[in-house]
Structures are given as C-alpha cells and as structure tokens.
Amino acid sequence: MKMRLAKSLLIAAGMIPALAMASHWSYEGHSSPEHWGELSNEFKECQAGKNQSPVDISHPLEAHLAPLNVHYTQGPVSLLNNGHTLQASFDQKAQNTLTIDGVKAELQQFHFHAPSENTINGKHAAMEMHLVHKESNGDVVVVAVMFEVGAENPALATLWQKIPQNTDKSVALDAQIDMNALLPTDRTYWRFSGSLTTPPCSEGVIWLVMKHPLTLSDAQLKTFKALMHHDNNRPTQPLHGRVVVE
Numbered sequence: 252m253k254m255r256l257a258k259s260l261l262i263a264a265g266m267i268p269a270l271a272m273a274s275h276w277s278y279e280g281h282s283s284p285e286h287w288g289e290l291s292n293e294f295k296e297c298q299a300g301k302n303q304s305p306v307d308i309s310h311p312l313e314a315h316l317a318p319l320n321v322h323y324t325q326g327p328v329s330l331l332n333n334g335h336t337l338q339a340s341f342d343q344k345a346q347n348t349l350t351i352d353g354v355k356a357e358l359q360q361f362h363f364h365a366p367s368e369n370t371i372n373g374k375h376a377a378m379e380m381h382l383v384h385k386e387s388n389g390d391v392v393v394v395a396v397m398f399e400v401g402a403e404n405p406a407l408a409t410l411w412q413k414i415p416q417n418t419d420k421s422v423a424l425d426a427q428i429d430m431n432a433l434l435p436t437d438r439t440y441w442r443f444s445g446s447l448t449t450p451p452c453s454e455g456v457i458w459l460v461m462k463h464p465l466t467l468s469d470a471q472l473k474t475f476k477a478l479m480h481h482d483n484n485r486p487t488q489p490l491h492g493r494v495v496v497e
C-alpha cells in the first residue's frame with residue numbers, strides 16, 4: 252500500500268523518468284554491486300545466483316584442459332566509454348573466433364576493469380580485460396587477460412590514443428591492431444562456470460582466465476583510471492561448490 256502511494260505521488264509529480272531510472276547501476280553508493288540485486292527484477296540473479304562472477308582463483312583442480320583454440324585476426328573498429336567501462340567493438344564478428352567443447356564462438360567486444368575482477372590467491376591484478384565471445388545459441392564465453400604494471404603495451408597504446416572524450420559517444424578506430432597481441436604467448440588458463448560481472452549478472456557463462464598476465468605502463472593504467480573516475484570491479488563472489496580447473 253505504501254509502495255503504491257509512493258508511486259502515485261511520483262507519477263503525480265511528473266517523475267516518471269525517475270522510475271524508469273530504477274535500473275541504473277554503478278560501482279558506488281546506492282546502486283553499487285551489493286545493491287544490484289535489489290535495483291530491478293531483471294537483476295535478481297546478481298543476488299540470488301549461485302554461479303556468480305568474478306571469483307577468487309585458488310586451489311584449482313588439475314583437469315588436463317585442451318589448449319586454448321582461438322583464431323584471432325585483427326580489429327576492433329570502434330571504441331566507447333559507456334560510463335561503466337571502455338569497450339572496443341567489431342563489425343565483422345566472424346573475424347575473431349574461439350572454439351571450445353567443439354563449439355565456435357565469435358568475439359563481440361572487449362573491455363577493461365581496474366583493478367581486476369577475478370583475483371588469484373586473493374590478489375588483484377592492476378587491470379583485467381574481458382574478451383566477450385558468443386556462440387550461435389547465445390551462450391557467452393569470456394576470455395580474461397590480466398595486466399600488471401610494467402612495460403608499455405603497444406596494442407593498448409593504439410587504442411588509448413583514440414579514447415573518446417565523451418561518454419556514450421562511440422569513436423571509429425582507423426588503425427587496426429593484431430588481436431593476437433592482446434593474448435599472452437603462454438595461453439594456459441583456468442576454467443570455471445560463472446556469470447556476467449555486470450547486471451543482469453546472467454549465469455551460464457564459460458570463463459577462461461589466462462594464467463599469464465600482459466603488462467601496461469603506469470601511465471596507461473592511470474589514463475584508464477582517470478577515464479573511469481573510480482574502480483570498476485565487482486567484488487569476488489562465493490564459489491558455492493564450483494570448482495576451478497586448470
């Protein structure tokens with residue numbers, strides 16, 4: 252009853268846009284990760300899900316995983332600061348693919364989190380990149396690459412040059428980068444089942460976290476952090492009996 256009254260008052264006050272904003276989420280304050288599940292019915296899985304990401308990777312189980320089967324060429328074509336992350340997108344999705352369990356998945360986009368979302372033995376990397384692939388049935392496979400501060404990263408340098416000045420305005424990238432340069436030479440990885448790390452936190456995502464990090468310079472990390480204004484990592488979530496394999 253109270254709810255209904257509050258709602259009608261808002262409507263009376265012409266505040267419909269405020270209601271529509273109910274599913275706004277962020278990394279700070281009232282719409283921060285611990286509240287995501289309460290912000291919208293569509294975000295329920297963020298709170299109720301038992302296979303949520305990110306996770307802490309410790310005590311992995313030896314499972315003789317198949318070598319990472321990626322066919323990467325070049326890309327991406329555009330860069331967007333959507334306020335939550337810096338995201339690079341492709342137009343021809345079939346250009347970069349990954350095959351896992353005999354199923355092909357196409358690279359849709361990649362984006363960054365600082366500090367890292369997944370942790371290794373409780374420790375964050377300076378930054379984490381998520382390469383988001385989609386199978387034809389809609390299932391998502393994320394390849395995560397950690398970055399530690401060290402030598403400047405040439406591939407990131409090409410992207411960082413074009414960082415959009417405005418939020419929600421995508422910029423075209425003229426120079427292509429070799430997508431293989433965004434994977435470590437040693438492509439051994441950890442695998443587990445998880446979710447999207449942003450609302451709606453949908454589960455059924457295959458996570459492949461590369462064991463070996465790449466580097467970026469302190470200046471490159473600072474540029475990204477200044478762009479985001481705040482940390483953009485969701486805290487690690489309970490495993491609830493899940494196993495990380497290697």
Ligand SMILES: [Zn+2]
Pocket residue numbers: 362363364381448
């Ligand atoms: Zn991500």
